[in-house]
Amino acid sequence: MRIAPDDLTAAARIRHAAIRCFAREGFQVGLRRIADEAGVSLGLIRHHYGSKEDLQAACDAHVLDLVATMQEQRVASNDVASTMMDQLLMSPELVVEVHYMVRSLGSGTAAARTFFDTLVESARVRLAEGVAAGIVVPTADEAARARYLTLTGMGGLMLAFGLSAGADPATVWNTYVADTVGPALEMYTDGLLTDPAALAAYRAATGAPSPPSGPESSQRPMND
Structure with a gap:
């Protein structure tokens, strides 16, 4: 999944330059700095994206689409373990996208909250697909599990960076x-x-739902 800058359209080159600048320097970086990074004029950025806010929204959409695609690849793969390992061995270009996610989520803006909510929904959909495919254990609350996994995963990344x-x-x-x-x-x-006593006590105290009934939700045997 390497990016060949010479093959990109002007709009895509601008977007990728903006992702690099935002990831490296934060969202206070100006459009002129992004224009220099992309090797284009400031007017061309305004032609394609209008404002810095619209450019950031385009960057968000691109990175979120990348995350969804990688999640889809894992669920659809005939060899989930190998696909996951291939994705963990990221190219430098993809690491920049990860760094951008960390910057976006840490900005504390309304756009960051929307970004996070979109990540959670994408995770919920892919986890549900994993349950249907038989590679993920069912849960009583798919939305809560997706939110927890997104919080822990992205929170760990934010702390690491x-x-x-x-x-x-x-x-x-x-x-x-x-x-x-x-x-x-x-x-x-x-x-x-x-x-399981702690989980049972939590459910009893909070009214949280119990796991779905049926053979597909049976607990896996404990390891020896």
């Missing part, structure tokens, strides 16, 4: 993958708690 301010984004990403993927996969696959 925040603690490594100024470091090479690819190094930050590779360290984050090394620190989190193995423990996360073990926990998601084998579970963490041996006693």
